Amino acid sequence: xxxxxxxxxxxxFSGLEVLFDVNLEVVEGERHAIIGPNGAGKTTxxxxxxxxxxxxRGQVFFKxxxxxxxxxxxxxRIGMGRSFQITSTFHRxxxxxxxxxxxxxxxxxxxxxxxxxDKLQHVTDETDEVCGRIxxxxxxxIPAELLSYGKHRSLEASxxxxxxxxxxxxxxxxxxxxxxETHFAVELIRRLxxxxxxxxxxxxxxxxxxxxxxxxxxxxxxxxxxxxxxxIKNNQDVKDAYLGDLEV
Amino acid sequence: xxxxxxxxxxxxxxTHIQGLPLLVSVLIGFVSAVVLAIILSPIVVRVSGTxxxxxxxxxxxxxxxxxxxxRGITGGEDGxxxxxxxxxxxxxxxxxxxxxPLKFYYFAIxxxxxxxxxxxxxxxxxxxxxxxxIRDNPNRVNYMxxxxxxxxxxxxxxxxxxxxxxxxxxxxxxxxxSAEELSIMACFAPIMITxxxxxxxxxxxxxxxxxxxFLEELTSRYTEHVELVQGLILILVILFMPMGxxxxxxxxxxxxxxxxxxxxxxxxxx
Numbered sequence: 243x244x245x246x247x248x249x250x251x252x253x254x255f256s257g258l259e260v261l262f263d264v265n266l267e268v269v270e271g272e273r274h275a276i277i278g279p280n281g282a283g284k285t286t287x288x289x290x291x292x293x294x295x296x297x298x299r300g301q302v303f304f305k306x307x308x309x310x311x312x313x314x315x316x317x318x319r320i321g322m323g324r325s326f327q328i329t330s331t332f333h334r335x336x337x338x339x340x341x342x343x344x345x346x347x348x349x350x351x352x353x354x355x356x357x358x359x360d361k362l363q364h365v366t367d368e369t370d371e372v373c374g375r376i377x378x379x380x381x382x383x384i385p386a387e388l389l390s391y392g393k394h395r396s397l398e399a400s401x402x403x404x405x406x407x408x409x410x411x412x413x414x415x416x417x418x419x420x421x422x423e424t425h426f427a428v429e430l431i432r433r434l435x436x437x438x439x440x441x442x443x444x445x446x447x448x449x450x451x452x453x454x455x456x457x458x459x460x461x462x463x464x465x466x467x468x469x470x471x472x473x474i475k476n477n478q479d480v481k482d483a484y485l486g487d488l489e490v
Numbered sequence: 491x492x493x494x495x496x497x498x499x500x501x502x503x504x505t506h507i508q509g510l511p512l513l514v515s516v517l518i519g520f521v522s523a524v525v526l527a528i529i530l531s532p533i534v535v536r537v538s539g540t541x542x543x544x545x546x547x548x549x550x551x552x553x554x555x556x557x558x559x560x561r562g563i564t565g566g567e568d569g570x571x572x573x574x575x576x577x578x579x580x581x582x583x584x585x586x587x588x589x590x591p592l593k594f595y596y597f598a599i600x601x602x603x604x605x606x607x608x609x610x611x612x613x614x615x616x617x618x619x620x621x622x623x624i625r626d627n628p629n630r631v632n633y634m635x636x637x638x639x640x641x642x643x644x645x646x647x648x649x650x651x652x653x654x655x656x657x658x659x660x661x662x663x664x665x666x667x668s669a670e671e672l673s674i675m676a677c678f679a680p681i682m683i684t685x686x687x688x689x690x691x692x693x694x695x696x697x698x699x700x701x702x703x704f705l706e707e708l709t710s711r712y713t714e715h716v717e718l719v720q721g722l723i724l725i726l727v728i729l730f731m732p733m734g735x736x737x738x739x740x741x742x743x744x745x746x747x748x749x750x751x752x753x754x755x756x757x758x759x760x
Contacts, residue, residue: 324633334625335623339619344634359615359619360614405634
């Protein structure tokens with residue numbers, strides 16, 4: 243079953259065409275990677291899907307509902323979570339407090355003024371459980387801005403994944419990580435997105451080929467190819483445009 | 491502006507309604523400020539940062555002029571004064587005449603204490619958590635499924651309401667509220683106090699207002715140009731203490747109570 247679909251998506255920034263007739267189809271339960279050279283429009287595609295921008299033409303469907311141009315908070319409420327290429331956490335709050343926001347988001351705790359958040363035991367328990375699952379319990383009470391780079395990136399991706407969203411969109415979760423950190427992050431993503439659908443933008447081929455069930459290659463704003471990792475590896479167009487002589 | 495709304499709300503109510511209880515008059519001040527904030531919030535909270543400050547200031551000036559012009563209601567430049575100050579009474583239990591400055595002081599302290607407690611609790615609720623998250627990163631809050639603009643409107647209204655209580659107490663103490671309390675200097679004072687005390691912290695502005703009140707008392711003995719000293723302090727704080735005066739406490743706390751930091755281990759290693 244298709245969970246996310248874009249139909250004839252176009253987007254331009256004051257005349258500069260960034261997306262050109264993008265028809266993306268993400269099947270429920272799969273891990274779908276979007277790859278492509280810098281400037282191919284990967285992040286813009288994310289932004290158009292998650293409601294940052296309204297596309298100039300075309301439609302986006304999530305679980306069969308037309309969500310074109312819907313606001314990010316509405317999309318989050320119907321089960322779409324995303325992370326950012328540029329780390330975007332609550333930098334002055336602790337790891338625990340950051341993750342608690344994701345838990346509160348999942349439980350729909352919003353306009354609650356009459357109880358102390360610390361007294362909501364189920365929220366605390368669940369947040370601690372999440373802290374443990376992402377191996378950040380040692381950093382539970384450290385402000386996000388003081389975390390090491392790798393851990394901060396893990397927290398960034400976890401904010402999207404901890405909310406128990408049906409569809410998780412990760413924008414370069416391993417960017418700038420060391421080899422060990424990347425390895426750890428891949429395992430983390432694998433664990434946290436089990437039984438969920440994930441769309442991931444990545445540059446690291448090892449990450450993509452170890453995580454993705456299907457790959458879409460974006461090139462100059464349009465889709466060059468979609469297929470299994472094997473198909474993509476052997477696709478001549480993709481080799482010419484992007485992978486080149488890369489040993490994959 | 492909400493300070494003024496609260497002050498005028500209380501003063502006008504006491505002038506026109508005979509035998510109005512004290513706490514009800516304060517409540518009227520609170521409600522007047524809240525109503526004004528609800529009316530303005532849809533416009534004001536859409537923007538943030540400097541644009542928010544400027545828009546807010548513009549509305550304040552509009553109110554200032556309105557108060558000057560609507561002489562029939564607000565008394566123009568003279569303001570509303572000389573209204574009866576009711577005693578602090580809980581029917582059947584106590585009744586204290588707060589005309590005596592010392593008793594008024596205790597009354598003000600109690601109102602202040604209760605307000606601080608309520609606001610402190612407010613920051614500790616789940617909504618308070620969303621509030622500090624918006625401070626850190628409004629964009630992410632939006633992507634996590636919370637309505638940023640609506641939340642900001644709620645915060646704006648609550649803040650306005652408590653400014654209204656402050657104005658109400660002020661009007662009761664002076665037995666007068668006039669347009670001067672809505673002037674640009676009066677509008678700027680809380681911003682200045684917050685910047686000196688510490689932006690984005692709970693106790694920073696409280697500390698800031700204490701420091702400013704103390705300074706005003708002290709400098710006014712020697713010079714008429716109190717604002718000159720205040721301005722100088724504002725500049726010094728902005729230049730050398732970006733976290734405000736409350737930042738000093740954080741630094742001291744870190745020095746005294748922090749676990750051995752990286753710096754510490756490096757020193758011991760060398």
